[in-house]
Amino acid sequence: MNRILALTITALLALTTGAFAQKSPAKKAGVAKPKIAVVTSSPGDGKAVYVQNCLTCHQADGGGVPNMNPPLIKTDYVLGDKTRLINIVLHGFKERVEIEGELYNNIMPALNHLTDKQIADVLTYVRNNFGNKASAITPAEVKKTRGK
Amino acid sequence: MKLKVAFSSFIPLLAAAGLLWYNANKPLVTSIVNPDTDNAGLKLPAGFGALRAAENIGKARHLAVTAGGDIYIKLMRPKEGKGIVYLQDANDDGKMDDTKMFGNYGGTGMYIKNGYLYASSDTEVFRYKLNENGQVTNPDAPEKIVTGLIEHGQHESKSLVVDNSDNLYVNIGAYSNSCQVDDRQPGSMGRKGCPILDSAGGIWQFKANKPNQTYKDGVRYATGLRNVVGLDWNQQDNQLFVMQHGRDQLQYLFPKLYTVQQSAIYPAECMYALKKGDNAGWPYIYYNQDLHKKIVAPEYGGDGKKEGSKDYIDPVAAYPGHMAPNGLLFYTGSMFPEKYKNGAFIAFHGSWNRSPEPQAGFFVVFQPFKDGKPFGKYEVFADGFSGSLEKTASGRADHKPCGLAQGPDGSLYVSDDVKGTIYRIVYNK
Numbered sequence: 235m236n237r238i239l240a241l242t243i244t245a246l247l248a249l250t251t252g253a254f255a256q257k258s259p260a261k262k263a264g265v266a267k268p269k270i271a272v273v274t275s276s277p278g279d280g281k282a283v284y285v286q287n288c289l290t291c292h293q294a295d296g297g298g299v300p301n302m303n304p305p306l307i308k309t310d311y312v313l314g315d316k317t318r319l320i321n322i323v324l325h326g327f328k329e330r331v332e333i334e335g336e337l338y339n340n341i342m343p344a345l346n347h348l349t350d351k352q353i354a355d356v357l358t359y360v361r362n363n364f365g366n367k368a369s370a371i372t373p374a375e376v377k378k379t380r381g382k
Numbered sequence: 383m384k385l386k387v388a389f390s391s392f393i394p395l396l397a398a399a400g401l402l403w404y405n406a407n408k409p410l411v412t413s414i415v416n417p418d419t420d421n422a423g424l425k426l427p428a429g430f431g432a433l434r435a436a437e438n439i440g441k442a443r444h445l446a447v448t449a450g451g452d453i454y455i456k457l458m459r460p461k462e463g464k465g466i467v468y469l470q471d472a473n474d475d476g477k478m479d480d481t482k483m484f485g486n487y488g489g490t491g492m493y494i495k496n497g498y499l500y501a502s503s504d505t506e507v508f509r510y511k512l513n514e515n516g517q518v519t520n521p522d523a524p525e526k527i528v529t530g531l532i533e534h535g536q537h538e539s540k541s542l543v544v545d546n547s548d549n550l551y552v553n554i555g556a557y558s559n560s561c562q563v564d565d566r567q568p569g570s571m572g573r574k575g576c577p578i579l580d581s582a583g584g585i586w587q588f589k590a591n592k593p594n595q596t597y598k599d600g601v602r603y604a605t606g607l608r609n610v611v612g613l614d615w616n617q618q619d620n621q622l623f624v625m626q627h628g629r630d631q632l633q634y635l636f637p638k639l640y641t642v643q644q645s646a647i648y649p650a651e652c653m654y655a656l657k658k659g660d661n662a663g664w665p666y667i668y669y670n671q672d673l674h675k676k677i678v679a680p681e682y683g684g685d686g687k688k689e690g691s692k693d694y695i696d697p698v699a700a701y702p703g704h705m706a707p708n709g710l711l712f713y714t715g716s717m718f719p720e721k722y723k724n725g726a727f728i729a730f731h732g733s734w735n736r737s738p739e740p741q742a743g744f745f746v747v748f749q750p751f752k753d754g755k756p757f758g759k760y761e762v763f764a765d766g767f768s769g770s771l772e773k774t775a776s777g778r779a780d781h782k783p784c785g786l787a788q789g790p791d792g793s794l795y796v797s798d799d800v801k802g803t804i805y806r807i808v809y810n811k
Binding site: 285289290291293294295297299300301302303326330337339340341342343344347 | 458459535536538564565566567568570631634734735737738776777778800
């Protein structure tokens with residue numbers, strides 16, 4: 235959690251200036267370099283989707299809200315199984331979840347009104363921000379999961 | 383006060399007492415404990431000081447102080463298997479020295495009345511008999527007073543208070559934001575005749591001294607209250623006062639009706655003075671503190687302006703949105719200056735769903751009262767819990783005030799459920 239605290243100010247500043255600093259102010263690169271080049275998904279669009287649909291609960295720094303909304307920072311839910319992650323966005327999440335010894339209770343609504351591309355964009359964004367580094371998620375993967 | 387004070391530490395006490403006598407024309411009881419040099423990191427009105435009575439005790443929710451100055455604290459989650467912390471001050475310097483723990487459940491409620499310590503998990507209420515020294519006599523075998531209360535993960539705190547007629551009042555928070563068909567789903571409308579209100583979304587009254595009560599033994603004392611964490615019995619009015627956590631996410635759920643800025647400050651966090659049978663209107667209405675009106679909730683056909691039914695009670699005071707009032711205490715002590723007597727302290731835990739606007743709260747407010755009713759505007763009494771303005775804005779507060787209690791000398795105690803600091807605020811002028 236200390237790490238989250240330290241990141242907060244940076245993240246807020248980044249938001250207000252439009253730049254997206256990540257680990258420290260000195261390291262301003264960040265968002266726009268997905269580890270795997272996937273032309274169909276743009277993390278830039280993902281940020282807009284995040285601000286519109288996710289930020290209220292998961293917060294500007296991705297750190298969530300203690301006891302309520304889970305953090306998106308280096309958790310298995312975000313970095314692990316893509317299908318599980320896509321399903322959480324499509325169907326919402328109502329389980330009480332424990333992450334690093336903290337319990338999170340709040341309900342996440344289903345966001346299945348978002349397009350495949352919007353979901354791919356926002357998940358790619360989340361998987362490559364807040365200190366995360368993971369492969370992109372493609373609209374095709376979202377489409378496949380949605381179809382099941 | 384305990385008598386086992388070492389002589390060496392008694393000398394400064396005597397000196398302090400001498401100073402008090404020297405100042406004897408003042409009617410105030412003046413504190414004999416020394417504030418921390420940094421006032422425990424708090425910003426307080428002139429003449430007040432604060433010390434850290436204890437630190438790192440866990441997620442400290444509500445707390446109660448005995449006539450001897452010992453402290454009982456309810457932890458949200460058990461620490462090493464124990465959910466109630468008992469702190470004693472061996473040398474009366476205000477710094478708690480001895481820690482004992484008992485109770486194998488987490489929760490919020492903690493209250494002392496008529497020789498009993500009342501404690502709640504998120505589904506039950508227990509009480510422990512106190513001896514003449516304020517010590518629990520049956521730490522492993524409390525009486526179970528209420529059992530089987532609803533807990534569905536949201537608004538689970540069973541905060542409690544006892545009146546002067548052996549009645550116990552328990553908050554049973556609504557397991558929903560606004561009783562939508564799909565909770566927290568943008569655009570989802572409200573459920574007709576919100577069924578949640580049958581068993582939650584209100585204050586239930588039970589007998590304080592009768593074991594094993596369930597819903598059928600209790601009375602739904604007041605309804606239409608989304609979630610109450612801070613509550614207290616007003617001795618002047620002989621009446622229950624509660625602080626409601628107002629609903630979340632007006633803009634996120636109904637973006638065509640509300641701006642982000644409106645959503646950050648509305649609806650109000652409301653103080654209600656309750657009578658039996660009152661209905662405060664959740665989920666059908668919310669209170670707009672600037673219009674001073676009850677507004678129909680968008681889930682029930684509201685447009686942000688349409689007024690709701692007059693049948694719902696009005697708050698007696700209203701505060702900016704989402705600041706999460708988790709503690710309420712009517713100050714009956716004599717240590718603080720006269721203006722504080724019978725007024726209300728409110729611990730605002732701090733907001734989260736003002737995002738992307740800056741968060742707010744993380745302070746203790748004083749609400750002046752006159753003749754048993756709020757009188758005039760509230761003032762921030764103790765600030766600085768978060769650690770900095772940036773931490774307040776981001777919501778990443780170092781400490782969040784939660785519970786309030788009054789000590790036998792009139793000190794005000796504040797718990798913090800982030801790091802588990804117990805603050806003691808004293809008046810030193």
